[in-house]
Ligand SMILES: NC(=O)C1=CN([C@@H]2O[C@H](COP(=O)(O)OP(=O)(O)OC[C@H]3O[C@@H](n4cnc5c(N)ncnc54)[C@H](OP(=O)(O)O)[C@@H]3O)[C@@H](O)[C@H]2O)C=CC1
């Protein structure tokens with residue numbers, strides 16, 4: 001592939017890690033962010049210490065607060081801002097973009113209020129004549145590991161196989177491998193909804209439960225994620241792929257995960273407001289839990305884990321009582337499709 005000009009919107013942990021992957025692959029990367037101090041640090045010190053204390057970035061990675069400048073020569077725009085900022089940034093892009101680009105995103109959440117997936121937001125805000133089909137890149141990928149070039153495998157999903165292949169070629173190398181997929185709804189919902197289950201898995205740890213409980217929440221979490229996703233139009237098999245099981249394993253078992261750590265702190269009795277303030281990075285599972293709970297109510301989909309976490313996060317339910325409530329639910333058959 002010939003070298004591409006890539007605009008990465010969102011200089012957080014994942015945007016920074018992906019900027020290094022793309023630079024390693026010979027592309028020209030410019031990161032867009034709205035904090036002048038952070039942008040100056042990337043350009044002058046070649047560090048982004050708020051997210052990576054000990055990492056020195058490739059000097060070829062540039063950054064800017066000027067969106068028009070960032071987009072001027074872009075072949076591709078990669079959105080990696082938190083879900084709650086996606087619509088705002090997409091509107092800003094639509095105002096200044098003056099040529100057709102490839103659009104990728106790597107964010108994992110559902111929008112509050114609208115309950116929309118990220119690709120739907122981008123389709124709504126960026127006129128079709130300025131872009132190809134949106135491609136989502138998602139899977140088990142902690143930025144802390146990708147930034148040190150540890151092996152990472154993820155999916156690239158787009159309605160159009162050609163756009164998915166473009167993302168695959170753009171990002172793949174000896175430590176990063178992408179698989180194409182056309183189930184955008186499946187890959188996006190898997191990435192968004194696993195964050196809720198990761199909060200639950202962390203909470204179990206914080207409460208002192210063991211490995212049996214953790215395996216149970218991941219497995220039954222997968223079942224309810226699949227139920228909601230299929231009702232939204234996804235293919236069930238997607239959930240046993242990288243974006244589903246893969247990301248549930250990595251986020252539901254790792255201390256790198258902000259969602260897991262938030263759950264762990266909740267389980268140990270900390271208050272949500274304090275946890276969010278101390279994290280200093282986005283905990284997508286908190287807002288996505290609300291969106292998923294509301295969606296499950298509207299679509300009449302049973303999601304006991306999501307419902308319990310929603311009540312813990314938003315209604316003050318004590319985590320231990322929530323777990324007891326789930327254990328005392330009516331007896332069930334394991335496979336609802338039988
Ligand atoms: N971290 C990871 O390992 C992975 C994260 N993801 C997903 O990627 C997305 C981003 O996560 P991550 O990088 O971790 O998040 P972080 O919290 O680390 O960083 C988000 C970055 O976006 C910036 N930002 C927020 N709003 C705007 C805006 N309006 N304009 C420009 N920049 C903005 C933030 O700046 P500021 O804080 O100054 O507002 C911050 O620099 C999430 O959806 C997450 O689920 C996916 C895979 C892996």
Ligand SMILES: O=C(CO)COP(=O)(O)O
Nearest residue numbers: 139140141142257258259
């Ligand atoms: O999505 C991720 C890894 O695949 C990152 O998870 P956290 O947002 O929980 O850190």
